[in-house]
Amino acid sequence: MGKKFFTAAFIRKLHLKELLAVLFILLAIYFFRSERHELYSLIPAIEKANRSWVMIGVLVTIGYIILQALMYVFSFRAVGARLNTMKSTELFLKRNLLSVFLPAGGISSLAYLPQSLRREQLHKQQIHQASGIYGFVGILSVFLVGIPVVVYAMLHSGAMKDAIWGLVIICVLLLTVVWLVRSIQSKGKAYQLLIKYFPAAALQIDEIFTFQLSVPAFMNTVLASVLIEVAGVAHLYLSMLAVGAQPSLEAACVGYIVATIFLIISPFLRGLGAIELSLAYLLSNYGFSPLQALEITLLFRLFEFWLPLIAGMIAFALKGRELVLRLLPPVLIFLLGMVNIFSVLTPPLANRMHVLRAYIPGTSIHATNLLVVFLGLILLVTATFLFRGLRSAWIVALSVSLLSVLGHISKALDYEEASLALITSVILLITSRQYRVKSNPQLVNIGAITAIATFIVVLIFGTIGFYFLNVRHFGIDFSWQQSLRYAFHCFMLLEDDGLQPITRFGREFMSAIRVLGVGAWAFLFYTIIRPYLHVTQQTNIALEKARFYLSQYGDSPMDYFKIGQDKLLFMSDRYEGFIAYRVASSFAIVLEEPVCSEDNKLLLLEEFEKQCKKMGLRPAFYRVDEDSTYYFSHLKKKKMLIGQEAIMDIRDFTLSGKDKKSLRNGLNSLANKGFVTTFHAAPQTAALIAELKIVSDEWLHQYEVKELTFSQGLFDADAMRGQDVIAVRDAENKVVAFLNVIPDYAPGECTYDMIRKTADAPGGVMDALIIAMIQDAQLKGLHFLNLGMVPMSGISQPENTAEKMVKYAYEKLRFFRHYQGLREFKEKYATQWTNKYLVYGHDFDLIQLPSALSKVMQP
Numbered sequence: 001m002g003k004k005f006f007t008a009a010f011i012r013k014l015h016l017k018e019l020l021a022v023l024f025i026l027l028a029i030y031f032f033r034s035e036r037h038e039l040y041s042l043i044p045a046i047e048k049a050n051r052s053w054v055m056i057g058v059l060v061t062i063g064y065i066i067l068q069a070l071m072y073v074f075s076f077r078a079v080g081a082r083l084n085t086m087k088s089t090e091l092f093l094k095r096n097l098l099s100v101f102l103p104a105g106g107i108s109s110l111a112y113l114p115q116s117l118r119r120e121q122l123h124k125q126q127i128h129q130a131s132g133i134y135g136f137v138g139i140l141s142v143f144l145v146g147i148p149v150v151v152y153a154m155l156h157s158g159a160m161k162d163a164i165w166g167l168v169i170i171c172v173l174l175l176t177v178v179w180l181v182r183s184i185q186s187k188g189k190a191y192q193l194l195i196k197y198f199p200a201a202a203l204q205i206d207e208i209f210t211f212q213l214s215v216p217a218f219m220n221t222v223l224a225s226v227l228i229e230v231a232g233v234a235h236l237y238l239s240m241l242a243v244g245a246q247p248s249l250e251a252a253c254v255g256y257i258v259a260t261i262f263l264i265i266s267p268f269l270r271g272l273g274a275i276e277l278s279l280a281y282l283l284s285n286y287g288f289s290p291l292q293a294l295e296i297t298l299l300f301r302l303f304e305f306w307l308p309l310i311a312g313m314i315a316f317a318l319k320g321r322e323l324v325l326r327l328l329p330p331v332l333i334f335l336l337g338m339v340n341i342f343s344v345l346t347p348p349l350a351n352r353m354h355v356l357r358a359y360i361p362g363t364s365i366h367a368t369n370l371l372v373v374f375l376g377l378i379l380l381v382t383a384t385f386l387f388r389g390l391r392s393a394w395i396v397a398l399s400v401s402l403l404s405v406l407g408h409i410s411k412a413l414d415y416e417e418a419s420l421a422l423i424t425s426v427i428l429l430i431t432s433r434q435y436r437v438k439s440n441p442q443l444v445n446i447g448a449i450t451a452i453a454t455f456i457v458v459l460i461f462g463t464i465g466f467y468f469l470n471v472r473h474f475g476i477d478f479s480w481q482q483s484l485r486y487a488f489h490c491f492m493l494l495e496d497d498g499l500q501p502i503t504r505f506g507r508e509f510m511s512a513i514r515v516l517g518v519g520a521w522a523f524l525f526y527t528i529i530r531p532y533l534h535v536t537q538q539t540n541i542a543l544e545k546a547r548f549y550l551s552q553y554g555d556s557p558m559d560y561f562k563i564g565q566d567k568l569l570f571m572s573d574r575y576e577g578f579i580a581y582r583v584a585s586s587f588a589i590v591l592e593e594p595v596c597s598e599d600n601k602l603l604l605l606e607e608f609e610k611q612c613k614k615m616g617l618r619p620a621f622y623r624v625d626e627d628s629t630y631y632f633s634h635l636k637k638k639k640m641l642i643g644q645e646a647i648m649d650i651r652d653f654t655l656s657g658k659d660k661k662s663l664r665n666g667l668n669s670l671a672n673k674g675f676v677t678t679f680h681a682a683p684q685t686a687a688l689i690a691e692l693k694i695v696s697d698e699w700l701h702q703y704e705v706k707e708l709t710f711s712q713g714l715f716d717a718d719a720m721r722g723q724d725v726i727a728v729r730d731a732e733n734k735v736v737a738f739l740n741v742i743p744d745y746a747p748g749e750c751t752y753d754m755i756r757k758t759a760d761a762p763g764g765v766m767d768a769l770i771i772a773m774i775q776d777a778q779l780k781g782l783h784f785l786n787l788g789m790v791p792m793s794g795i796s797q798p799e800n801t802a803e804k805m806v807k808y809a810y811e812k813l814r815f816f817r818h819y820q821g822l823r824e825f826k827e828k829y830a831t832q833w834t835n836k837y838l839v840y841g842h843d844f845d846l847i848q849l850p851s852a853l854s855k856v857m858q859p
Helices: 002-013 016-034 036-048 051-078 085-101 105-111 124-156 163-185 189-197 199-209 215-242 249-265 274-285 290-318 321-345 350-357 362-387 391-412 415-430 441-468 480-491 504-529 540-553 557-563 598-615 626-634 658-672 686-702 717-721 764-779 801-812 814-827 845-856
Strands: 568-571 577-584 587-591 618-625 638-649 676-680 724-729 735-742 749-757 784-791 832-840
Touching: 051 085, 051 124, 051 215, 051 290, 085 290, 124 215, 124 249, 215 249, 215 290, 249 274, 249 290, 274 290, 321 362, 321 391, 321 415, 362 391, 391 415, 441 480, 441 504, 480 504, 540 557, 540 568, 540 577, 557 577, 557 587, 577 598, 577 845, 587 598, 587 845, 598 618, 598 626, 618 626, 618 638, 618 845, 626 832, 638 801, 658 764, 676 764, 686 717, 686 724, 686 735, 686 749, 724 764, 735 764, 749 764, 764 784, 784 814, 801 814, 832 845
Parallel strands: 587 618, 749 784
Antiparallel strands: 568 577, 577 587, 618 832, 638 784, 638 832, 676 724, 724 735, 735 749
16 A cells, blocks of 8 residues: 555656656657758748649648548547537647657547537547547558559569558558457457456446447548548649659559558657658659659648648647737737838848839938838837737827838838738738727827927927028028928938038037927827726715615625725616726726626626727626626627635534534634634724724734735725624633624625634634624524635636636645635535636736736725
């Protein structure tokens, strides 16, 4: 027993999952590094190839992917399950990508199940059964197509004699798989051996191998697989045509079968290296030159390997496409800003400038250089505000991106930089709805008026200054028209080849105008991108209406906090109800959900959504009950499990019984030490409040925490005077622990807010407080006690990456270890746990929401 325990503990310490993840990362690095020369050589091979045949090859690849998806469709039908073509395509692409990095990837990748597939109405055994059929038929079709091809090739080429051993291995593998399946289904020798050595797996084995095979669907799977082999032969044949070589159907058939045999029997990286070498050698034997053989091989691998691999990467990327589209514009804007600046600093290409000067005057090109630099600096600043979702930053970014397209073309025919600016503009247009945080309209008006006024003043000042300047400062006797032109150019930060200061005063005069210009445009830009978060403070009338609605529609222990002083109230104009929220980091963080009738909840949420859009705020909902997520699904919101709330059924609670022995012992121990639990009905005396304040302050100091609010209360002497309090006093009549009872609007339920103790109080005082509250609630005829939420707990099967991270932090990180202790304490009493969610609009919000939540919880 001790040896087994040590072995299990040692294995757990190895962190096998983490080690496996590191192994896969190392394999990926090895793979891309080892194949870098092949990746580089693909580009010149494609450039020299016939584009028409290459495009046909790409179309065949698309057909190849569709046929692979149809194989999955028919494989699932063969076991009585249904899977549509889109899900099947995703399944193939993702498994194909993983198979490159997994040992024996073609087989081991079949165990991977995408999240979207797990959500389908499919039994796990059906997925494994269909995957098994898919893998078996994939090998079977190679055998069916390969036998005649290899036999024919052996009769015509002595070099192909070794290929027969590949077919023999495949034949043995197929026969072994058939024997295993039949033996397990009939409870034969293989089944008995599995039961003997792996008895725990008996039930799973029975579920996986007990199925009724649909013969028509199975035959369709075989047909689709055979067509995949035909597509592979077509890929090799088209590669020959693309490089301009004389094609050979025999060489295409034999080459494909040999490559596929290497693919099947390869234990690592899906035959990389071995396939290229064997295929190039085989093609050389068929009369192709070494250069042609290599180019044909590279194009064939592009069609068969690299394109499906890239499609698999895209399939994985599309899972977080919304997040990518949200992050991409700020990144592109920042890069475009850097490109704008460096493109001006680097010398232009002479041939392009020669073409450009034939159409655009030199002074215009010079002016455009300065414009591009200025736009680059604006883009660098704008990128930061795009992350915050500022609408005006989006407008500035789009405008500057479009100007950059023109600027790069007119500056030096830099079509590469112009293409980046154009792509950025298109992505900004696609993601326009994600940017709705408004600018401060008052500041924008001030900035615009200031900029225009400064422009007029500087224009007058500059015109007069240039006109009356002594000729020696610039060597020019300025006319009124020249004075106006040069003043305009200086203010707009443009340069003119005809204006070169000679004296120090001339340089200072130009710099003064430019400084005023920079200051005016910078201030205008600042006022445009300054966020405007307009909020309306709650009034006494709104507060009275909210209290009335709580009395009519309140149904949650959180309702008490919805009318706290820290909350803003959204009162509906059309329905009876309200929403309580706080504003932080351009978010409107709502506590739970609307307080209104069930029929009006969705309507009130839609009304609040429109109001947030007007205010330039993004709504997020904190501590939403699982039963209420239905309303948010209609608004296409996302959700994340953030913890569980403990509820205790107190109707049958008693301290008698064997399972309550530890509680009784703890209470008896406290009583023997002179501790007494007392119930203090409201209103409370000033003396008691002062005693409770001492306990509260010591508790905050002991645990090194600060008062939080929003979904909980802080120590407020005025509020506590009107609340019932349960306290534990020691033998010297000093309060060592307390909890305050707060209103709970859920029918038949009670709850508390703060539960705090001094550093030297025994651990059992917390149990004494809870039991005293239970007994008081029983006397009042209440049925339930709400013990509050334990953050981050209860995530057994994470549904997304965010939940996986929360689960990992809860279980592994020491910083969150106290939540586990909180869970253990409440589990002693809880008879039910309910899930609580954070509801938000976009995956990108999760990057900023933790900070926003931290802000709204500050007093």
